[in-house]
Amino acid sequence: MSIARKHRSSFLLGLPIFLGSIMATSGLPTNVQAQTSPSSGNAMTVRSDIQEANSRTGVITARGNVQVNYPARKIQATAAQAQYFSRERRLVLSGNVYVLQEGNSMRAETMTYLVDEGRFIATPQANQQVESIYLVTDPEATSSDPVKVPPGPSLNPQP
Incomplete structure (x- = not known):
């Protein structure tokens, strides 16, 4: 069975941070995927229309x-x-990239994630800019009641 698919498929990359191993499964029956999925939270799941x-x-x-x-x-x-x-343990995202991490977000044309360093490098489209939105706490806030933050934007809202 070919890994390339013309329908929506799930691609599981086992990325144990310390082990550095990779496991790729695609097109497997759901019950097989569940059995081969690592139980730790170190797995990165990638879903797309086509994968190779x-x-x-x-x-x-x-x-x-x-x-x-x-x-x-x-x-x-x-x-x-x-x-x-x-x-290289490097993930390169391209084409209207939107990343959300702990409420902080970044939008760019191309973004590289260096897994071992835990950092993103973002590049904009020509004549554009990278947009980042960071949640910042204010230690000088005088209110004793916590500020209610509205729910974050849905994943990849249109600019």
Whole structure:
């Protein structure tokens, strides 16, 4: 069975931070995916319309309506394309990228996530800018009642 799919598929990348191993499953029956899913929160799940994996290069490519969920780092992202370079432990998202992490968000044309460093590098589209929204607490707040923060934006709201 080919990994490339023309229908919505789920692609599970086991990313134990300390082990550095990768496990790719696609097109498996749901019960098999559940059995092979790591029980820890270190797994990164990538969903997209089409996915391809190259075992020689260690590059996994997802295209079309890409959704990334990485609970270990509290990261959710959407993009047109994602490429995971397993040897470098680097995720490159491109095409209207939106990342949400613990209420903070970033929007760019291209974003690279360096897994081992836990940091993003964002690049805008030509003649545009990267947009970031950060939740900032004010230690000088005089109110004893906590401020109610409205629910965050839905994942990848249109600008």
